[in-house]
Amino acid sequence: MSLDSKTPTETPQANVGSVREANNRLGEWTRRFVRRPGVDRGAGRMVIALVLAIALFAFLNPRVFLSPINLQNIAVAAPEIGIIAIAMMVVMLTGGIDLSLVAIANFSAITISTLYTSIAESDPALADSLGIVIVLVGVLVGMLGGAINGFLVSVVGITPILATLATMQIYNGLAIVWTGGSTLYGAPALLSGIGGAAVANIPVLFIIFIVVALLIAVLINRTALGRMIQLEGANPVAAQYSAIPRRWVLLKTYTVAGVLAGLAGALFIARNPTASADYGSSYVLLVIVIAVLGGTNPTGGFASVLGVVLATLTLQVVSSGFTAVRLSSYEYAIAQGVILIAVMVFDSVSTSRIKKPKRSKPSSPTGSSGSSDSSAPSSSSTATSTPSVTSSPASSTRN
Amino acid sequence: MHPTFSDRIGKLRGSNNEGVLALVLILLIVGMSIANPTFFTLNTGFSILRSAIVPVVFALGVLIVVITGGIDVSFAAVAIFAGYSTVTFCLSLGFDPGLPGIFLMAIAIGAILGLINGVVIARFNLPTLIVTLGTQGIFFGAMYTYVGATYYAELPGSMAALATTNLLDVTTSSGRAYLHVLVVPVLLLCLFVAWVLKRTMFGRSLYAMGGDLEAARRAGFRVKTTHLWVYVSVGALASIAGVIHIVLSRSANPRDLVGGELDIIAAVVLGGASIFGGRGSVIGTVLGVILVQVIKNSLLLVGVPSAWLRTAVGVLLVIGVGIQAIAARRKSRRMRVIDDGDLNDPNAGKHGGPTSDGSTSDGSTSTEKVDA
Numbered sequence: 062m063s064l065d066s067k068t069p070t071e072t073p074q075a076n077v078g079s080v081r082e083a084n085n086r087l088g089e090w091t092r093r094f095v096r097r098p099g100v101d102r103g104a105g106r107m108v109i110a111l112v113l114a115i116a117l118f119a120f121l122n123p124r125v126f127l128s129p130i131n132l133q134n135i136a137v138a139a140p141e142i143g144i145i146a147i148a149m150m151v152v153m154l155t156g157g158i159d160l161s162l163v164a165i166a167n168f169s170a171i172t173i174s175t176l177y178t179s180i181a182e183s184d185p186a187l188a189d190s191l192g193i194v195i196v197l198v199g200v201l202v203g204m205l206g207g208a209i210n211g212f213l214v215s216v217v218g219i220t221p222i223l224a225t226l227a228t229m230q231i232y233n234g235l236a237i238v239w240t241g242g243s244t245l246y247g248a249p250a251l252l253s254g255i256g257g258a259a260v261a262n263i264p265v266l267f268i269i270f271i272v273v274a275l276l277i278a279v280l281i282n283r284t285a286l287g288r289m290i291q292l293e294g295a296n297p298v299a300a301q302y303s304a305i306p307r308r309w310v311l312l313k314t315y316t317v318a319g320v321l322a323g324l325a326g327a328l329f330i331a332r333n334p335t336a337s338a339d340y341g342s343s344y345v346l347l348v349i350v351i352a353v354l355g356g357t358n359p360t361g362g363f364a365s366v367l368g369v370v371l372a373t374l375t376l377q378v379v380s381s382g383f384t385a386v387r388l389s390s391y392e393y394a395i396a397q398g399v400i401l402i403a404v405m406v407f408d409s410v411s412t413s414r415i416k417k418p419k420r421s422k423p424s425s426p427t428g429s430s431g432s433s434d435s436s437a438p439s440s441s442s443t444a445t446s447t448p449s450v451t452s453s454p455a456s457s458t459r460n
Numbered sequence: 461m462h463p464t465f466s467d468r469i470g471k472l473r474g475s476n477n478e479g480v481l482a483l484v485l486i487l488l489i490v491g492m493s494i495a496n497p498t499f500f501t502l503n504t505g506f507s508i509l510r511s512a513i514v515p516v517v518f519a520l521g522v523l524i525v526v527i528t529g530g531i532d533v534s535f536a537a538v539a540i541f542a543g544y545s546t547v548t549f550c551l552s553l554g555f556d557p558g559l560p561g562i563f564l565m566a567i568a569i570g571a572i573l574g575l576i577n578g579v580v581i582a583r584f585n586l587p588t589l590i591v592t593l594g595t596q597g598i599f600f601g602a603m604y605t606y607v608g609a610t611y612y613a614e615l616p617g618s619m620a621a622l623a624t625t626n627l628l629d630v631t632t633s634s635g636r637a638y639l640h641v642l643v644v645p646v647l648l649l650c651l652f653v654a655w656v657l658k659r660t661m662f663g664r665s666l667y668a669m670g671g672d673l674e675a676a677r678r679a680g681f682r683v684k685t686t687h688l689w690v691y692v693s694v695g696a697l698a699s700i701a702g703v704i705h706i707v708l709s710r711s712a713n714p715r716d717l718v719g720g721e722l723d724i725i726a727a728v729v730l731g732g733a734s735i736f737g738g739r740g741s742v743i744g745t746v747l748g749v750i751l752v753q754v755i756k757n758s759l760l761l762v763g764v765p766s767a768w769l770r771t772a773v774g775v776l777l778v779i780g781v782g783i784q785a786i787a788a789r790r791k792s793r794r795m796r797v798i799d800d801g802d803l804n805d806p807n808a809g810k811h812g813g814p815t816s817d818g819s820t821s822d823g824s825t826s827t828e829k830v831d832a
Contacts, residue, residue, distance in 0.1 A: 158589075160722070213778065218785040220735050222531075222589075226722055227781065230774030238767045342719065346533075346593050359587050391604035398597035401590065402580060409584040 107371035118382030140270035156361025157221030169326030192251030207319015236338035256331035294361025521697035529737025530588035543702030574695020670737025
């Protein structure tokens with residue numbers, strides 16, 4: 062609406078540049094359409110990517126790719142990665158990173174498996190009836206792991222990447238010691254039941270994934286803690302001066318991430334009743350890729366749960382699509398890297414392009430009034446600069 | 461008398477706590493030797509040195525990046541790509557260009573891969589962790605897809621010959637001890653990197669950029685070009701490590717190296733380099749790598765299962781970095797009270813201009829320290 066009110070003042074002297082003006086306005090409209098508040102950057106982009114990926118593989122090999130089994134496989138494999146990616150996103154919101162998430166998940170899976178087998182040795186029926194307790198213990202272990210991370214980051218003051226690098230080694234090392242490096246078998250019937258069940262052809266695992274995503278979206282967008290997490294990431298100094306209890310916020314953030322990782326560990330077992338210390342070692346970097354693809358700003362303050370969910374699905378579709386057209390997992394690794402860098406480059410190019418007209422505006426006669434109008438929407442859409450994030454945190458992270 | 465005493469202590473301590481690290485290392489060695497006399501032999505010493513060769517070269521590359529405030533996780537992929545491609549090339553053509561030829565070829569490949577990293581990072585100003593994560597996947601996948609995935613047990617003649625060449629061959633009471641000849645070039649490489657970092661404009665500009673990128677830019681450093689060269693040299697260093705790894709393991713296995721990146725980064729950080737940039741030294745890095753290797757070796761000798769190794773390194777990292785974090789916070793609190801306190805600080809003059817306030821000028825570190 063700011064553009065409409067501006068046009069009458071411009072028409073008298075801007076006849077020469079009217080074509081350029083119209084072109085600019087068209088660009089502005091399309092940009093606003095793509096980045097309407099509510100349809101945030103990460104999610105909008107990932108919808109396009111997901112549709113493109115599905116279309117491409119459906120075209121290349123429709124018989125295999127579109128078969129119900131393949132689609133169900135995607136829906137079963139995505140949740141465990143997706144939940145860890147959401148945990149990574151929550152941590153990245155504060156400007157941190159958590160490399161220990163997969164190690165925590167494995168630790169939780171090993172706890173569940175060991176606990177179940179040791180109870181089942183004496184009383185199998187009791188072990189199955191205690192299924193939910195055992196799973197809760199597993200999640201609790203994850204929570205504890207996350208709380209230790211949070212303690213190191215917030216109270217001791219270690220840089221997140223180093224603290225979680227160290228705890229990753231510790232959790233992973235303990236898991237190796239515990240299992241002796243071998244794979245454990247045995248899982249509560251409850252979990253394997255969930256792993257195989259489906260409601261209206263949608264696997265229960267996928268429903269759990271969506272529920273978790275919704276809960277985290279509510280946590281981030283609708284609670285005080287969520288708002289504080291965002292502010293902490295957007296500008297730590299400002300958060301400090303706004304009397305935000307930074308230590309508590311960081312501690313809670315990493316604990317939430319730990320809980321999610323513990324849950325992912327339970328899903329590991331639900332999908333496949335085994336647990337080992339080195340399961341999913343490639344996930345560590347994959348979840349960072351997913352989180353960033355989903356529009357999470359690695360420096361903090363900006364993230365989208367919907368974007369992360371869509372990014373998870375997209376990568377899963379690409380992965381299974383590559384299998385469907387008989388490309389190796391190494392070619393998938395290439396694709397993963399290319400997608401990541403392409404998206405980042407695209408982002409960086411489009412942000413610098415938006416910034417440019419803002420600088421040239423003041424030289425034009427109508428600049429003084431126009432520049433402030435037009436720069437406001439463009440700067441909020443870049444979302445890489447921290448002040449812009451604080452201006453519209455609720456809209457940018459809406460699920 | 462007191463200030464000179466603390467001055468001397470400060471000097472011994474080193475600008476990046478190298479002295480503390482050396483002390484820990486010595487204490488560990490003494491303790492281990494008392495606990496298990498077989499530890500203190502030439503055998504153990506030489507085998508630790510041998511096992512430290514490849515990590516040290518990697519760590520030098522990581523150090524350069526970390527000093528500029530970046531981080532590189534693609535170096536292992538670059539190393540195995542360069543080393544493995546060179547070996548594949550030589551074997552498939554059936555000719556042996558000799559050691560200089562092999563190293564040059566690998567370095568060229570590594571430098572090109574590093575250039576890719578550098579171009580993407582410097583041109584588009586992207587976060588280094590994310591970019592190198594992406595290129596890691598690309599390089600590794602490209603090697604498997606386009607170079608090959610076969611395991612070569614036979615190496616080109618010159619490499620095979622180098623693998624069995626020893627500098628020292630000492631017969632001791634506990635058997636023969638070998639010191640591999642590659643220790644010498646790696647030592648020279650360390651000295652060279654240390655010289656570059658300390659004495660050349662390029663090296664100083666790395667510290668300046670790590671201390672404060674914007675300040676370095678305004679001081680007239682060509683930040684983008686330097687960034688480019690940083691990643692090219694990391695690629696070159698990584699490729700040297702890749703070739704050495706292949707030589708030492710006497711086989712070319714494409715599955716090697718990748719996955720161990722974080723261990724190297726942990727060693728570099730233990731060596732006193734700040735992950736925010738602007739701090740770090742070659743001597744600290746070498747000590748950090750050797751410390752990890754000594755721990756690896758001594759755990760086995762004390763009878764602790766090797767499974768505990770990862771945990772031990774993790775705990776060490778937490779303690780090392782935790783002490784640094786707490787000390788930094790305490791220091792910043794002191795500086796808040798007396799503003800010109802750093803004039804008397806023994807460490808202040810030693811880093812050179814840009815690094816002396818590297819930790820405080822960095823936005824992210826100072827905010828970590830503000831609360832307390």
